[in-house]
Structures are given as C-alpha cells and as structure tokens.
Amino acid sequence: MTRFARNRGALLGLLILICVVLLAVFAPLLFPDSPWKMVQRPFLPPLAVEGMPLGTDTLGRNVAAGLVYGARVSLIVGLVSTAVALLIGIPLGALAGFYGGWIDEGAMRFTEFFQTIPSFALAIVLVAILEPHLTSITLAIAIVSWPPVARLVRAEVLSLRRREFVDAARLAGLSNMRILFGHILPNAMSPIIVMASLMVATAILLESSLSFLGLGDPNIMSWGYMIGAARTVIRTAWWLSFIPGVAILLTVLALNLIGEGLNDALNPRLARKGR
C-alpha cells in the first residue's frame, strides 16, 4: 500500500478513476432524464446555456448527461469483459503450464489460433454475427482478450512449479489441483492483477472503437457512440467529438497509471531506478 501511495502517477490515476466511478454510480441522481432526451437547441457549444455545461449534440441532447451515462457503459463493459477473459485465460494457462505435455501443446495451439487473428477484426466479426448488444459486445471483447492472460499464467506457472515449496506441497500429499490453485496461482497473482488493470483499459478502448464504427448497442449511450455520431459534424462542432474523447483518454490513462503503480508495488525488486 505505501509503495503504491508513493507513486504519484498511480495516485492521480486512482483519483481520476474514483471520480469516473462516482459519476457513473450517481448518474441517475445527477441527470434524472434519459441521456437520449432532446432537451435544448442542437449544437449548443459548452457553457452557452445554463444547465448545459458541455453543450448539446446534433439532436439537442445534453452532452454532460451522455458523458455520465457513457461512463457506466465503459466501466461495466471494461470490468465484466476482463472478468470473463480472466475466467477463461487463468484456468487454461494454469493447466497448460502445470501439466505440460499434450495438454500444454493443445492449449497453446488453441490460444495461438486466437492470437493469429487480429483481435479488433475478430471482435467486429463476432459483434456483427451476434447482433450488437451489450452482452454480445462484452462477450466479444472477452473472447479477444483472454489469450495473453493464458500465456502469462502459463509462463508464471511453468517457473513456479519447479520451486521447492511445490515439491514440499507434493511431499505433503496434496492433490495436483490443490497445489495448482492453492499454492501456485496465489503466487502468480501479482502480474495477473497488473495485467487485468491494463485489460480493463484496453476493453474500454475496444468498446469505444466498436461503438464508433456503429457496432455499439443502439439502445445505450456510450462514449464511442458519441464520438462516432459527432464525427460527421467535426468541422462545425468539434467539441462533440473532443469531450467524450477526453473522457476515454482520461479513464484509460488512469487505468494505465494504476496498473503501473500496482506493478511497482507488487514487484518491488523490479522497481526502476531513479524514482
């Protein structure tokens, strides 16, 4: 904890993330109306009219409301898809690393199969086939994000399973599963946590990119949608793309800073010099 707190960037990231989370949680209190509601003249610049701090979009919808509700979507998609990716990637990587042999071969060829397809292209195909919906988008992002987890976990397990404490556990008569999940995986957790925090950031970017391309859930206001919809008017109303763009930037940056802070905190021996 103290090591994390000593990293100023990580603290800043955490602060931004907390703000985003608070906005997302209290969205219905801040803006009781739907973010789709057309409330004012279209194309109002920020601060032009009271009550519309960020202006209005092409249909006269409140950009601030859209931003806050968009935060919910980004966070939900980011967290859920990362959780699903971890649920696929950790067991697969752990089994491959622990047992080796044909299990390892099979699991890694399967993983490589996913890794050879560009992840964004695969996500587009999946969403297009499943029809754009919050569930299908989350699932598609999870499916393209688990392979690196599997590889990371496998590498960690491979190095850990030759350690003395594993031999000791084996001598004590513990089952393979207990050794793997009770002793090896907990020791591999720190790189996984770091990776997961970065994956949330990647997932948010992926969701935004999909929405930007018009493959978002058409019933849900998201940041990517806001940018995509404003793209055609960027010459006349640049702020409509700029504001949600900044929101994505800040959130992703915050998650990256946190990830780096966690990395430094959890792997003190790897901490870079000069800090």
Place this chain on the structure above:
Amino acid sequence: MKKLITATFVSLGLAAAAQAQDAGGRLDIVVQPEPPSLMLGLVSNGPTQLVAGDIYESLLRYDTDLNPQPSLAKSWEISEGGLTYTFHLRDGVKWHDGAPFTAADVVFSADVFLRKTHARLRVSLEHVDSITAPDDLTVVFQLKEPFGPFIGVFEAGTMPMVPEHIYKDTDFANNPANNTPIGTGPFKFDKWEKGSYIHLVKNEDYYLDGQPYLDEIYYRVIPDAAARAVAFENGDVNVLPGGSIENWDVARLIKMDNVCSTGKGWEYFAPHALAWLNNREGPTSHKEFRQALMYAIDREFVKDVIWNGYGTVATGPISSRTKFYSDDVNHYDYNPDKARALLKQMGYDGTPVRILPLPYGETWKRWGEAMKQNLEEVGVSVDMVASDVAGWNQKLGDWDYDIAFTYMYQYGDPALGVARNYLASNIAKGSPWNNVEGYANPELDAKWAAAAIEPDVAKRQTLYDEIQSEIVEDVPVAWLLEIEFPTIYRCDVKDLVTTAIGVNDGARDAWIEK
C-alpha cells in the same frame, strides 16, 4: 370535337437559348457509390442512372412540373380515349457508333429488351397491347385500356433506348458491349477507371446544334462522405448530386462563396420517407397505436434539425410533388397528449416495439433515435435494432420488424410509385419495396385500380382524393417527410438542373460560365 393532345416543340435547345451559352469546359461530379454497371437497360439503381442518363436517352424528358418535353421524339399525340400513343421521332439521330437510330430501335427496346430486363417498366407494359413502327420515324403504342400514367414512363431511366443492331438476338446480360455502353445521348462513354472515375466525352454528332456545351464529364468515386465534402471545397469536384454528403455538411457548404444549390431535379422520383408499421402483429397492428405514433413523432423537429430544414412534412401516401396530391386529409400534427390518450384508449400494455432504422448513414440513425425518444415520451417502450444493408433487406423481406424506416420513389404518378405499397395484391415476402406493412383494404384496392385506368383526369383526381383521405385515417405506414436532396454546385455551372430527374440527364443543357 376531336380532342387531340398535340405537343410540338421545334427544339428545346433553341427555346432555352435566351442567354448565350459558353462552350467548353468540364464537369466533375461525385458518384456515390460506384455504379455496378453503366448499361441503363439492365441496371437501374441510382448511381447508374446518374451517369448513364447522359449516355442513353428515351423518347421524352420531363420538366420540373413533370410536363413531357421532346427528347428523341420531337412530337407526339395521344388519341381521344387514351388508347393510342403516337410518337414522331427526330430525324438524323445517330447511335454513338454511327449507326442510325430508327423506330425499329424503339420497338426493340420497349417490346423486347426492356420487357425482359426492366421489372418496373414491365408492370406498365402490362397495359400495352402492341408496339409498332409504321415507318422509320413513327412509333405507335396501342394500349389495352386507358392508363393515365403511361405518358410518364418515357424517361431515360424507365425506358432507355438501347441499340437493336448491337443487342438483337444476343444474351443481353452478358453482351460484351455492356462494358462500353452505346446510346444516343449527348455524351459518349470513354473510360472507366474502377474505384477512381468514369470519363464521358462530348458526342460531336449530337442532333442538337451546338450541344452539348461541355467537352467532358468526370464522375468521381469517393467512398467517404467527409472526403466528398472536402473534394468539393478544394475544387476537385464542382457538382455534388443530392444525397452525396451528410446533411450537416450541406448546411456548411452552401454558406461558402460561389456555391449554389437547388432542391429541384427530384420531382420525378419525389423521395418519400416513411416508416413501415407491421400491420400484422404487435402493437403496430392496432390502428389506434399507429395513429398515436403519428401524433407522438415530431416531424417538424426532424425536418428542421436532422434535415436542416430541407423537405416537407408528408401528409399522406402521395408526395405534394407528385400528380394527384391532395391536402384535404387529417393532419397529424405533433401532439403527445393526443398520442397518450389514443394509447390509453387502445389499452397499450407496454409491449416493446422494435425500431429498425435505415442503414444509410448517420442521418437515418439520428432519425431513428429521435423517433425512439418521441415514442418513449408518450409511454411506449422501444428497442432500437442495429443492422447493415443486407440485414435490413432480409428483416423487411421476412416481415421481422415492428417499425422500419425507408424511403420510396414515386415516379411522378400514384399509379406508378405509390399504389404498389398499399395494394393487397402486393403483399409478398422477400421484397423490401412492396406492401411490406401488410395493409389490406379491398375497398381502397378497387379505387386504386379504378384510378389507374381512369382516362378522365378530373375523375382520377376525385378517386385519389378519396383514397388519400381514407388511407390517412388508417395509417398503414407512418408518412414522415418528402425528402429534398439539394444538388450543390459551383455557381459558374449553369442550367445543370432543368428536368424532373435533375443531374441524371442535366449535362445536355449544362454549361460553364467563362
């Protein structure tokens, strides 16, 4: 008294020559998307009509009030009773390969070629008994029964003249000449650089003296809407046909110096935006729900905000730009309270309805969102469905929708472009253009049929007045907007839009001021 409708014009070219035209110069016109082919007799989608309308011609052209004007026919007569249409062709017209154009070509085009290839014309030709050529310069269409709209089918995209000497006894679809189209029009095909441009050059042997004025036309293929706007701004193209850029860019471009725009040139098509309402099942099968929907949606807002004020809020099935329009119908002005009352009266139980927007770009997406919001405000729960063009076609063809956006062309006459969407005989799965909503009203079916073959114009008007007043009460579909696609061009381009199909056949009279 023998009533003979005769029209004789010496030459439109002379009639329009009040101002001296400068010869020379070239047009650069955006074509979007790239046409699949330029053979207008085989392919009749929008981009093909845009380019090939200058290569091929028909017997007539239509001015912006849909009055017939001479083209390949210099004059024509319709017999009393409306059964015999006699056309007198212009003398000395040549195909682009030098062969003479004669009445035999007209008979071949209408009776052989297009009857086989052109679905829309085929429907009109059902009313035709025979097509004959008494001599080289005369063609007679003998009808089985009077068919008022018939004078409206001699437009280049509807009945293009194709050369008999090239196509006779060949496999039309696979004739190699399809790649190098041969017409009689003011411009000849020169080169097609796929993915980049189509180049047409002046037809030096054109039958109108001094015309065309332009030397050449480049149709430029630019796939991105924003890039098309930029190409116009920096002068790479000087004409943006209607609908080729997003509406928000229209507002910006027309404010620039030396930029002119016109909403004319779409009268023949009169694009009519509407939302199919599934009359078979779900909440939309209730008349009260459909009426409530009409009151709930703010169409003026959509016109002003999404379409930048272009267009006219539609009052019913027939566009005010099409013949036989009637304003004497119930006007569904924006009235959410009335919508709520109707929903209550119907006993709407909160069943969600699905909205399927037209996958044609941001404008239509915004429109779907606005309708969703309007409906939610009167208490209807709505699911927005996303789809691509193929999915949209399939869903409509399978009737798997509740509310679906589209727009339809009217072709100048209700019998040609309107009745098709409401006749019970046109209910068939698989097409997104027929009676997709599943509306069946035998009484109105009879009136549509009677109106189509009624020779007397005043009686036709009465029939169409009745139809409009009754059908608007039923709301089989939600009529939204008479779309206006402004053509945007540099102001030194003159006389580009003079007909009811605008830029499609506009290059004949167009010239560039020096």
